[in-house]
Amino acid sequence: MHAPQSTLAEPDSDVIAERRTLWRWHFYAGLFVMPLLIVLAITGTLYCFQPQIEPMLYRDRMIVADTRAPRFSQDALLAKAIAAEPRDAVATLAQIETDPTRSAEFVFRLPSGESESVYVNPYDGAVLGTLSVEHRLMRQIRNLHRGLMLGKTGELLMELAGCWTLVMIGTGVALWWPWGSAGRRAAGVWLPRLSLNGRAWWRDLHAVGGVWLAIGALFFVLSGLPWSNSWGKQFKALATSASLGYPKGAWGEAHVHSTAPGKASPEGGEHAMHGMAMKMDDLPLHQTPWAVGATVVPDSAGHAAASRVPLDDVVALAAKHGIADDYGIALPSSPTGVYTVSYFPADPQAERTLHVDQYTGRVLSDISYQSYGAIAQVISYGTSLHMGRYFGMANQIICSAISLGLAALSVTGFVMWLKRRPTRTLGAPSRPAKRPPMRAWRGGLALVGVVFPLMGATMLAVWCLDRLAFGRRSGAQARA
Template structure:
């Protein structure tokens, strides 16, 4: 009886990993290029938009007094067509920035109106839906294909985890190739496909941690799994605050009759959530919290002005670069959303439109532990946490991942037989690989959408390529 050949088992093990790496890369590769390019562009939004729309966003500082926010809103409203409804005021402390107000047009679309804060001159408008950074963001999150695109990008993130895991395993050096080089630095003396392989493997190992971080910090924002994960984290008291009066350490005023009615509407799924508001950015931790209602006005003339809300926000430590969602109904509220670079300073205020009373105050300390981690991950993912250096690091990782996609494509193209897919051949004897199979199973359970596609890939591979000659 012949003893089993240990080398044959190693080869079978490696070839199986290579097949999974190949299939993951085949799907992820083009999407990774899209994610890398759009992510890099969006990361530099603070620098790009003022240059791109300088005539509307930037003004000369006259060192004189600025008009009140209410006066500026009135100037913006006068320039809009009949039926346009103001929905958002963007507050900037920088004296060289124009005042921005968003209006919902009768057509259903929204546009930003920019006003000179010194003389009230309307500088121009921008479509909210069609401005460049909105399009870049839609490409990044869902290929501009709506829900279908969001699911595809979510799958791309999940399959990137498989690509990272199998890539590290394929790179893992044995004693022999550790001495030969090509582990931490590519062997530039090589030629042909071997040169591309070294560049791909070494570059991949240096970028693995960054790629893993990008995936794990981006998935909580995904359209399918992200929403379910948010709900699960909340049920375990680890996610966003519940938003009900006095719960989850949310500082709230005692509810009046209108607030009680709001709670009843929320129970029937009729109440607005933070994610429904026309804000440019909303912290992940508060996205699904309920927006309260203002109490019934005792006097129609008594109402808080926009300037009052700005003063209340400043009193609560919010002074710059935040949005105020404007009330759109008699019982609506002003919602102040502060989404700074430092997640510890995140703040959400709901303010009664009549009395100016702070109905709800949600800060970072109110978040569950999971939500706090995700807030940090989001800030780092977007290149915001430590300024320009963070942006440069994110851009380097993103463009590095795009380079990996290109090198992977070149390697495949060089080894691919004519008119064939060129997938690595299945080994004659399937190695046990219990740890890998168990890990992939757990990954498929944790990410159900990915689990379904893994099963589909396995079935297609067995049916379409199972009859072909396997490699020894």
């Protein structure tokens, strides 16, 4: 009789040990991710509504009355903006808008190295005011979202937060999983039991809310990581080498109509930037599609003695290529520079990048969505959905609901921790006396560590710290 009893008890002890181990990893992941997730959620929600927020904040500069009068040409508006800026300021960007109630925006690089937007009334040419590009509210929110405004260190922290969120999601769903007959009941599984009290109420709210938000959180992580400064760049290079990412260059590809690039200017022209070719990500554009960020900007074939093509001709050329509204034109800033038209619309399939010779008006490079590799096409859709752009206001509301829901989960997790944490201790769940096999989980974490090396290094560090901090205690428990 004893042997059968032991055989039946063994699976139960394995399950308990496995759930205890999952709880520990969920705790460690949450402890690190929780404060950063709140920052990501709040800043992400605000940035999602940038199209509505900025015109309200800067209405005196961005919004004009629709007088139905003839509009000034882009070149005339640019001349008005140049006249309003210091003599040594350099015009770097023209933002093209056809909305009759929006002002014309031109960006200048100032002698200090910072950039400034100048807003001009398109109907009477009046300069409405200026706005710092680096210090405007939405740029600050974006910098918080991407790197806590701490430079490379902050960007790595946010990248790690995304990776550890994957661990938090996986372990959280596993802990929630309704074993046995509990799966047939909605209360406590699909709906929180609001009749509970104390920590049990918070636990139900946390677990049920977490499982409803798990898919959205997973999507946010996977669609956001390709934009990270460390792993994202490596992933982009890998996708390109496998012909699945962005075009390998603005020339030499069958699907890209272009000419071979000229050499960088010896004076440090458009291309020469720290000894490397100028990339799309280096241009002063407000937004650049992920798929073309690392492509090299070609050189104009003409020479400084030739006259520059008017900006209005570039606008007309963009219209012929199907680019009509809400796009940026990076202006040439050297004798070898080009006009770069960057169209980053809500519909990824309409994305377009044109490089135009500043002297001849010839299109040197034309990169469309169809030029992208399979991975880049998927990421383009993910980016549009992630930013709440793809299907308008509904997309913004859904993204905001998921983001704020994740922030609420962080709060409920924090409250649960406070309610169970002993005084003056970390309050981590105790390690099980028995080590469960968990081969699938170990393999999954190892795979995550390989795909995300920085994540793998921190997982190893947490595992070592865990063994050193709790190893003796666990051994005593096992002997007991």
